[in-house]
Amino acid sequence: MASLRNTKQRQVISNLLTNLDGFISAQSLHQHLGDAGEAIGLATVYRTLQSMAEAGLVDVVRDQSGEMLFRACQTKHHHHHLVCRICGAAEELHADEVESWAAQLAAKYGFNQVEHQVEIFGLCPRCQLSE
Amino acid sequence: MASLRNTKQRQVISNLLTNLDGFISAQSLHQHLGDAGEAIGLATVYRTLQSMAEAGLVDVVRDQSGEMLFRACQTKHHHHHLVCRICGAAEELHADEVESWAAQLAAKYGFNQVEHQVEIFGLCPRCQLSE
């Protein structure tokens, strides 16, 4: 079992993620912290995000370049996202239709232990203006 | 416009991809070529796959670790995949429902220039046996 000690850096990272309402990369997060005077090691940022992801406290997606993006989500349940490619702003999407669609296909082809990756990327209304 | 010269290495790579019926990483592909006595530079493998992807000759997905996987697909049209996590074997999935689902949500939230990433990963029947 994970311990999840309540360290200062974990609090800072957790806060930043909660106040942010979009996805952000570990690199950007680390940058933000540095700019804000909170010098937290990059490795710690990665390790913290990883443990939070394992604990289900943050959601993870991969952008087009393969970089991991993290977000503290409202819902604990399984869901997908509509994410802004520029700023990371995201809407949480719940879609039973998609879930059953995936499950049916897996069954049809005899696949096992399936997981699906369903994310929609685009430009949010705000970022469309500054293009 | 891309030139796409018909070089020996491009042919070899293209052939291997066509005869293979699953997704494969650039690294594995390069390894296979080496094993088969076809010593082609890794950079060339990457550049070739990239140009083929741009030309729409191969499909690209990212596995759980973020690594790119390539495949010469049957259909030229937009589609998704049910991919085996172990061997890369894949089924091509066509689903208008998913397309319209994504489009509707994008519209609902005012998102623009949307692209969706929809892939299902699991264990194919064959790989379930050797687990």
Place this chain on the structure above:
DNA sequence: CTACATGCAAAGAATTTGCAAATCA
């Protein structure tokens, strides 16, 4: 006290790029 967390630097892994030599058209 002591198991876990942090920081730093080094290690890893995938992918890209610079450049001279090889080669397709």
Place this chain on the structure above:
DNA sequence: TGATTTGCAAATTCTTTGCATGTAG
């Protein structure tokens, strides 16, 4: 011949790890 492509090595990025030190419980 002339423009691409190749190969190799070096450079980039993102991410992970090893290890000595700091710290929450």
